Amino acid sequence: MRKSDGRPGALEADGGSSILDATVGADPVGSSGVTPEAGRAGAAEENRVTPAAPPADAGDPLGKQLVKRALFPRRAQPVQLGRFTVLKLLGQGGMGVVYACYDDQLDRKVAVKVLHGEVVREKETAQKRLLREAQAMARLSHPNIVAVHEVGQTDGMVYVAMEFVRGLSLDAWVHEPRPWKEILSVFLQAGRGLAAAHKAGLVHRDFKPQNAMIDDEGQVKVLDFGLARLSDGDLREEDLAGVPAGPEDAVPLLMRPLTRMGVILGTPAYMSPEQHLGALATAESDQFSFCVSLYQSLYGRLPFSTESFAAMRDDVVHGRVAPAPSGSPVPSRVFKALRRGMMAAPGDRFAAMTDLLAALERDPGVAYRRVAALAATAVVAGVAGIAATRGSVAAPQCPDARPELAGVWDDGRAAEVRAFVQAKAPARAGELLAAIEPVLARYAAAWVQLRNDACHAHVEGRQSTHVFDLRTSCLDQRRAALAATIDAFALADAANLDDLVQAVGGLPPLADCADVETLMASLPPHKDSLVRARVQMHRETLAQAEVHVHTAQTRLGLQLVESVLADEKATIYEPLLAEAYLRKGTLQARDGAPAAALRSFDEALWTAIGVGHATIAALTSSRRGLLLAYPLHRPEQARAELPLITALNRAVAGDVEIYGEFLNAVGVIHATGGEWARAHEKLREAVDLRERHGRLETPQGISTLYNLGNHLANTWHYEEAVPIFRRVIELSEKLSGPNHPERAMYEVLLAHALMNLGRPREALARMQELQTRVDRSENKLARRTALIGLARAELAVNDSGAALRHFLAAQATSAESLTNVTWSWIMHAAAAAGDVPTMEKARDQALAGIDADTDVHGTAYQDLLLRYGRALAALGRLREAMEPLERARSPLVGSESPMDVRQRGLLSLELGRLRGRLGEHEAAESELRAALADFEAVLPPRNLELADAILALGELARSQQRFDEAVQWLTRAESIYVATAEPDYAPLLRARAALVQPH
Incomplete structure (x- = not known):
């Protein structure tokens, strides 16, 4: 998660091994065709179908009328199935018919499966099965799962267009004698396909050798997810009568029950005990079916009795697996793994297919x-x-x-x-x-x-x-x-x-893994x-x-x-328990659940401390402190716990990754608490540590370097931030390529820093190049970020029309709302372009984006009022512009917070300029001197906001014919601009023009 409100605060956590991706950036960033059954065949099969006999008048599952009426009407042109041209009938299965077809749009051969027409009693239910098969397979993209290209309906029939696979089903393939290693290797491919399905939340529910193919290149494809359904939640085969009334299309097909309670789905010889008992099929059920299939293929027989269905079912339900045949070359370790995968209780099988x-x-x-x-x-x-x-x-x-x-x-x-x-x-x-x-x-x-x-x-x-x-x-x-x-x-x-x-x-x-000293310091294993x-x-x-x-x-x-x-048997070893809770908290924080993450980190921390697990205690304390500081917005508590965090990490100071993450976390904690010097010190130390050990060119190292640059930019040290951002971009390109989506954020932050150094044309050139690069990107956030950065740069060179167009284009890139910060910049651009309706709409959007529970005098509200005042001034409504500026400054009077002091200076500068334009010279000078005093208190000596205040004082003095004083002010402003700005930077040219004008 990226966040940007233009304020120094939370920075990015330490990349790959940290709990967060939360950052505060600078202003510009808003924030095959298949059938269910197949006989064994000696010759190659295409998409595993049984060669179809010519249609007969009676007893033919295809039915003459279906073939003649639906697919082969009496006409000369080629037969079409949707947009596919039918080439030939490949064969049939229990529910569907498969045709070889040609896809003329993509110039490829496909296999298209349609339902049997007259043999299906409940046509609507069967169509749902086929659609569900297609949806299940379309969710998956894996080399070992057949690819679904398209689902459609034509002439009242549902069809699914799939990858055309030429090869053999595994039951036909193993019919020929083969070495056990080759059989195992082939089934492992199928297993990887099932594992991918499980990770995507799908259960096959009908895996068997007939439902997997090996193509001519030796690639295995799992087929027929027609019985699959989403495995999330506590789903059962509910009674159809119990389904709530309502529009059926509102419920995804994969989530709809298709059988009544207790009805068994699947092929009995391969079904798990829970399927035989009519219970919910799970990933463990697929594991069982896979093991039955592999056992049969390795040993040439099923692992359960084949005397009768009752005997087989009894063996399955009670977990009676036949021993491996004597003399089998298959190692006992393979049999043991298969036997475990066929245990009667799902919990006694492997935890996962992997x-x-x-x-x-x-x-x-x-x-x-x-x-x-x-x-x-x-x-x-x-x-x-x-x-x-x-x-x-x-x-x-x-x-x-x-x-x-x-x-x-x-x-x-x-x-x-x-x-x-x-x-x-x-x-x-x-x-x-x-x-x-x-x-x-x-x-x-x-x-x-x-x-x-x-x-x-x-x-x-x-x-x-x-x-x-x-x-x-x-x-x-x-x-x-x-x-x-x-x-x-x-x-x-x-x-x-x-x-x-x-x-x-x-x-x-x-x-x-080669650091013996660190390995030896680990806790002793369980006895x-x-x-x-x-x-x-x-x-x-x-x-x-x-x-x-x-x-x-x-x-x-x-x-x-x-x-x-x-696993209660394993977690009695408490070091493992601490490690698991650390991983859980890390994942929860990344998943946007900080409160739950804190509970997990608490479990991990106190367990690790209790058993002396130093590395886990150190890591957990760092991530927990970071979580408190930013997502939970409890920086005071985080700072209070720094002594504990520091003490725990001193014990593992020799571990570059852990200690580097600690230094990064401490830097962020100090930054969120306004302790900027300490934040800079710790972040710099973290960068130096990683660089010394060759760990900077990693996601974690780049994140730490980015945090340092971001902190410097957020505390207005743009000269130091620019080379750091350049290096972040360089390292990121080496690690992730030139078009990684985060490149857009890095480039925009660099452009923001350049603009604050008086280099808007360099910033504009970078943004134009970035926008060209990401224009066709599939990443909408990157496109929007680039457009916002481009618009900001165009505004900086006074091209308000182009800026407004690109701001609005950014809004149109996705349905996500723009931040109130970006809306306030749109308001500014619209005003500069003279577009009052758009300006007012953007103002209202910006106000709506401010949390109603937030103090109206908070930072976001002050920034909005500042930009609103500037927008009104751009429209020439000078008196009206003063009111929001004065309202924003009022709560900052007397504050010594660096953030408030700088913000107060910006507001005083705008008020001074307005009063000068209104001819109120004495009041204008008072405002400008107050702005200068605030800037000098908190900004670096070559900051351009400081130069802007000095330039305004010089121009005011000159307008009152105080020429000697004006020269002093203007010369000082020029010296600051010259140090960092481009030669044609507008304020620099103004300062020089004023200096050369005759008295």
Whole structure:
């Protein structure tokens, strides 16, 4: 969340690992076609359909009349299905018919599915099923899920146009003898498709080998989400009679019940116990069906009795899984994972589909290395004497760790990411991939190197088993974060691909996993080995949840955290409990729930302090303090807790990430409390720390640097802010590419600083270039930000007509309201352009944007009155302009707050100018001297607002023929303008013109 009201206050929290994105910026920123069933076929199938027999007069599910009347009327032109040209009938399933069609608009072949007509008793219900299938699939964009292109109706029939897939259904594919590893690999692809569906809030409810295809390139696609429904909330298969009356179109199809209570959906052989019992199907039900399908494909038989439906159902409901056939080459670890996935109680299965997939694909090389390392230690100790006489004994070689990233980051996953980005953002794909792929490749390579180093260090006796365990545990968590980041691409849309670019750049540092001193300082593990295993598994889950802080998928992250907190057997280890509450609070804060986040941070903080979990206590205290200071607007409490926050972070001062986040948080806390010098000191210290350790070119580092620049701009030190903003833009472009949406905000803030240094033409040139760059961007906020920045720059060069056009264009970019600050600038521009109706409308909009509960003498109201006075003055209504200015200044009299002093100076300056134009010279001089005194008290000596007051005094003195005094004032003003402004800056030219005029 970005906020801007032109005031120094809350700044951006520390990027990737912090709780907030709240910033206060400067003024310009307002703020395949498928069928349900298929027989086994030796030849390739297209979209997995059974080849259709010619229509018969009777008993044909297609029906002659349907074919003749709906699809093959007696005419010469090509047969159409909506806008698609029918090429041929591919086949049929239980509910639908699939046709190969040609899409002439996009020049591609598609598969179009339509309902059976005469065989469906309840045609309306069947149409809803088909629409629901299409909606479910259209919500998903994943390489392992068939893509839906279009849904429509024609001639009373519902159709769905889908990706045309040429290949085999998995049940046909496994009919041929294949190695178990190949079968597992193929099913893992299908599993990733189901996992993506679950993350999007969808449950398939009818997964089986017939509902997945492998195409000619070896890519697996999950099909037939016709039985899927949204899994959010406590949904049941409600009785249709119990549905409240009302317009049915008001209820999304995916949320509508389609069966009466207790009616079983799905194919019995693959159904979960809860489905057999008529209960709600969940993601755990899909997990069960997946395991049944994989078991059948690996072992050539179903895992439950096939003697009768009753016997099979009894086995399923009671969780009686048949043992693996003797002599099977499939490892026991695979069977154990499948058996767990087929447990009768959903809670006894894996917490998520991703956990099941991890268990199935996990390379046992880690355990092998540990055993090998222990054996190596014994060998080295036992044969030392032999080695002395026979030469050195070579230590066992560690297997290369790269296979441990199979399915996480390998050639296949890289290709999936490329395909996804190219499909979602074709115009920017090259730029985005250039920012993503090299970083992921380097991270994966570094991970493999560290994993190998850990093994060699242990095998060679340089590090103990305990250190080896700590290092591999850390690396496992980093691998989980890497996997979650890559998986997030499957759920992203074009708008949040940029979030993923930053998430990639903000992956947790791997160097921590080689820092033995820090690892050794961690808390001892639980004494129970089973608890230790569960804790490690959940720590990997929390690493995945942390990724979702940065991918705009906070709800998914919260679901992962809740799955950890629900495990009472693991959370008896209190360090894990503290870690989970820290992640929960972080996600809640990012999700806009600061009160809930504070409760979670409280749980994390006191638990961590109680068990001596230093890193979590330090991190939580920083994020909690930041939360208090800005979103909760309790800066006094935040400052009161600074001694505790500081003490907790001193214990981890050697950790660059944690201590850097602490320094950033303290800087923000001081800034919100008006302690600007301390804020500058801490933010500068945070930047220097990250730069010394090579951590500035990260999302967290850029955020900290941005906060420093923003603080300087908000406290009117524009000369210092400009080079910092330039560097923020440079680093951001290196990390995220030249067109990341945040680039617009950075550019506008730089332009704002330039305008305040007297460089409006440079600012205008930057804004014109920015507006051209983002003009076709899909990010509406970036477009609007650029338009507002452009309009401000045009106003600064006195092009009020263009400024007003661009302000109004910004308003039209989206339905979101403009801030009252932007409306006040529109009011100013309209007045300068002589457009009184627009000026008055903008004034009313600005007033409406001020919280009615806010003190009418607050900052937002004062700013509005200041700009309203300027707008009236621009219209020549000088006397009328004085009233709002005097009303705004009244509550500031006597205040010593730097913000109030500067604001009072601005109001006095405007009043002095007005009185001078009205010929009230004595009163004008008094106002201008008061403005100068206020400015000199709080502004830097080369600030142009100070020069403006001095110039006004010089011009007033000259108009009264006090020429010597005028020269002194004008010379002083000129010296300030010359130091920072462009040569043709209007006030500078005025000062020079006045100096050269004859006395």
